[in-house]
Amino acid sequence: MEIIKVEDLRKTWKWAWLWIRTLLLFSLPVLVLGLIFLIYINVLGPPPLKVPQTTVFYGTNNAIIGEHEPLGQNRFWVKLDDVSPHIIDATIAVEDRRFYNHHGFDYKRIAGALLADIKAGAKVQGASTITQQYSRNLFLDPDKTWSRKLKEAVYAARIEANYTKEDILQGYLNTIYYGHGNYGVEAASQYYFGKTAKDLSLSESSLLAGIPKGPTYYSPIRNLDNAKDRQQIVLDAMVANGVINKKQAVEAYRTPVEIIGKASLPEEAASYFQDEVEYILKNKAGLDPDLVQLGGFHVYTTLDPKLQEKADHWVEQTIPNTSSIQVGMVALDPKTGDVKAMVGGRSYKDSSYNRATQARRAPGSTFKPFLYTAALKKGYTPSSLLRSEPTTFYEGEENQYTPENFGNYYANEEITLAQAVAVSDNVYAVKTNIFIGTDELVKTAKDLGIKSDLSPIPSLALGTKPVGVLEMVSAYSVFANNGERSAPRFIKKIVDYKGDVVYEQGVQKEKVIEPEYAFVMTDLLRGVFDERLNDYTRVTGASVKGLIDRPTAGKTGSTNYDNWIVGYTPQLVTGVWTGYDKGKTLHEFNDVLYSKNIWAHFMKDAMADRPIAQFPKPEGVVGVYVNPDSGLLSNEHCPQKRLSYYIAGTEPTSYCEGQATENPEKITTPKAKQKQGIFKRMWNWLLN
Incomplete structure (x- = not known):
């Protein structure tokens, strides 16, 4: 039996204490920087989450009559409750499996990506969480540089510190790019499948969730084979994440999906009426003109699409195409003043x-x-x-x-x-x-x-x-x-876009004659x-x-x-x-x-x-x-x-x-x- 001498214990303790002091010495700046970072993001407060959104115009019975697209992009904001659970599960599984368990950064993925980058000698693999991607969509350009990553980290930390996971996920799904000018899951669902995001099936959701990885490469319109390969990856990730089983994944992959490839909005009706509505939005409704351009408002108008169709029809039927005569016409409900x-x-x-x-x-x-x-x-x-x-x-x-x-x-x-x-x-x-x-x-x-x-x-x-x-x-x-x-x-x-009523006009009546x-x-x-x-x-x-x-x-x-x-x-x-x-x-x-x-x-x-x-x-x-x-x-x-x-x-x-x-x-x-x-x-x- 070996006898440990007191001097040996002292020597061991001396070396251990030296390492502890060294570790503390080098850790202290990190701790200080971390504390400063926390103070900094709290001082900055929550970042504004304003995103250019398509303003949609509705007629009576909530029928869509037109839209105003910011910069030619389709953007529609929907609440998380109005999104199919399948697309939510698919997105989390393929983009950020530990989304609900981290505070904006997935350190395991970061470490793995860092090793891959070192081996390749270049920035080749990403480890961004949904929160980081959301901050990038909101505030930053997509360049893969370290300076941009640092800014992204700051924005992501501010978002995590001030918004719930549901808010973050909702924002991400409404801002991610799905190709062909469509930003957000609602615009993409309307464009690819002609239906709302709430009605997406598992097969459609898994196909859609794979597109943001490479909107051009994985577009089911441009390359269906690539899209199907990516769909398989999404479905496997969903199985691994426990949200579906293997049988459901196989059925979803085999289920045929009808790709429409155009926005489901009708051809723009009542353009003259819509112009008048936009004038009111910018000049009489008390809204900032810039917000009207990119605010994603839902404007509920008085127009009756059926009556508008009849008006257009009889103008076209009555006046020959060869005539250059013009027309002005208004139909109005006398009880309410509503322009129909x-x-x-x-x-x-x-x-x-x-x-x-x-x-x-x-x-x-x-x-x-x-x-x-x-x-x-x-x-x-x-x-x-x-x-x-x-x-x-x-x-x-x-x-x-x-x-x-x-x-x-x-x-x-x-x-x-x-x-x-x-x-x-x-x-x-x-x-x-x-x-x-x-x-x-x-x-x-x-x-x-x-x-x-x-x-x-x-x-x-x-x-x-x-x-x-x-x-x-x-x-x-x-x-x-x-x-x-x-x-x-x-x-x-x-x-x-949040569902709050920002302007409302009631019926304004005045008795003018007996x-x-x-x-x-x-x-x-x-x-x-x-x-x-x-x-x-x-x-x-x-x-x-x-x-x-x-x-x-x-x-x-x-x-x-x-x-x-x-x-x-x-x-x-x-x-x-x-x-x-x-x-x-x-x-x-x-x-x-x-x-x-x-x-x-x-x-x-x-x-x-x-x-x-x-x-x-x-x-x-x-x-x-x-x-x-x-x-x-x-x-x-x-x-x-x-x-x-x-x-x-x-x-x-x-x-x-x-x-x-x-x-x-x-x-x-x-x-x-x-x-x-x-x-x-x-x-x-x-x-x-």
């Missing part, structure tokens, strides 16, 4: 100029309902009589104005207000404007929502001052909505399609009345350069303008027919699946049967009759004294037909 469809031109690709919101054109006779609303408030009734004949109006000795009816046709006798509206008599309108005071028309138009500049002049009654399609449609919505105006609304709410006046005005505008009001010419809506199968009101209007119609049911208001961009005169035989045909076909199509609704009659309105020509109560002497509505107390009390006819229900033959030659009669019929 918008056409800003024939081709957004050829011209992004929005003729529905940006253009200002003379509205012609579509402006007359504002005049007659003011007149009703001043005591006019549907039976008010004025003479229709060539008339010159004077403003001083030198300034004279002589309005003309279309085609220079006149009744040359008194006509009722109801007839004046229906046949669009210009002389009646100018007389009324002067009688009630030209300021009254300006005030009423402004009250109803016309924001364009107006002048209190006699000719304003004929719509000589330019206005926009949207403001005209919005103003008409007052009549359809019992005197209440709902401000036009394009956006219901905006949600950021319900009685709105209802009586609507009844007058229904007469535009009622041939019982024919007089010296046909009612202006005669040519499309066959397409109207429910209570509908409206007004046509035209100038030498513009053709309009704005009309409505209780559920929908639509306005259509057609004309040339640069003041070209409308062609007599073709151009003047487009707006009415687009409007009538669209309204019939748009309302086809909706129940027939009546305009609700408010208290303070009475209906009586009157003779259309005289405006007096119908009787056996004037049996032709039409139910007409009046403000209570203003309805006629006298009976007509005309001659009886053999057929009381016979539609009146326009007097103009009796006075005109055959060509003028054909021309008049064509236009109406």
Whole structure:
């Protein structure tokens, strides 16, 4: 038995203490540096996790109508709960098996990678964790240099110190590049498989999880064999990680996967509408314009994709491709002000100029309902009589104005207000404007929502001052909505990539006229399609009345350069303008027919699946049967009759004294037909 001497023990202890002191001496700087590093990352705090994301626009029923891509990249942010567990398991297995057990750095992998680099004499193998890769995606360039690695370590430490593992994994899955311009698992899932990330199968997930290793090399579109080899590696890693068994791996590998290879978003619909929404985002919603470009917002709009499709269809069907005439069109819900469809031109690709919101054109006779609303408030009734004949109006000795009816046709006798509206008599309108005071028309138009500049002049009654399609449609919505105006609304709410609502717009209602006046005005505008009001010419809506199968009101209007119609049911208001961009005169035989045909076909199509609704009659309105020509109560002497509505107390009390006819229900033959030659009669019929 060997005896250990005390001196030997002392010598051994001396050497051991020397090693301990040496170790402490060299370890102290490392400990100090580590402490400084911890203090440093805590002082810096959590790094911002802002990532360029694609902003998506939704229509009604959450249907996607378009997108705004940052720098031409597809990026969609989804929560971890909206990602298939298969893609989560596959990603962790192949990228970072010990993800939940480390604090941002996998030291075993680092050591292995370091040995491989030393043997190769170069940087050949990576050991980055998901956290490190996430920090690289957010803040750094992909160069494999030691300085970049050091910065990556700092960012990774800050992320680990301030965010949960779920936050990190969610961020990684939403920022990793999957090839073909797709960043994030949602964009990649939509692109490769045409489905959301939540619906990915095990086979699809294992194929997708292998792509980030080499987005070009492992793309199943460019090289399916490479992608399948990589899928096998992913599945083996999942088996090794215990999230699937061998049998599941084999089945997943053998399961055929359909590769689509394009984003599942539809071809961009309603480009003009989307432009208007982006303008609101940048200028009215209080959002930083830079954030709009890369914020990944989910914008829930008022657009109805089905109605938009119908609007586009009837514009395309009605106007020949050979014509250079343009169009502006808006369809709006009068109850909410929600813009349901918008056409800003024939081709957004050829011209992004929005003729529905940006253009200002003379509205012609579509402006007359504002005049007659003011007149009703001043005591006019549907039976008010004025003479229709060539008339010159004077403003001083030198300034004279002589309005003309279309085609220079006149009744040359008194006509009722109801007839004046229906046949669009210009002389009646100018007389009324002067009688009630030209300021009254300006005030009423402004009250109803016309924001364009107006002048209190006699000719304003004929719509000589330019206005926009949207403001005209919005103003008409007052009549359809019992005197209440709902401000036009394009956006219901905006949600950021985290799911927080950052902007919301409710319905903004304002009562601008009494319900009685709105209802009586609507009844007058229904007469535009009622041939019982024919007089010296046909009612202006005669040519499309066959397409109207429910209570509908409206007004046509035209100038030498513009053709309009704005009309409505209780559920929908639509306005259509057609004309040339640069003041070209409308062609007599073709151009003047487009707006009415687009409007009538669209309204019939748009309302086809909706129940027939009546305009609700408010208290303070009475209906009586009157003779259309005289405006007096119908009787056996004037049996032709039409139910007409009046403000209570203003309805006629006298009976007509005309001659009886053999057929009381016979539609009146326009007097103009009796006075005109055959060509003028054909021309008049064509236009109406």
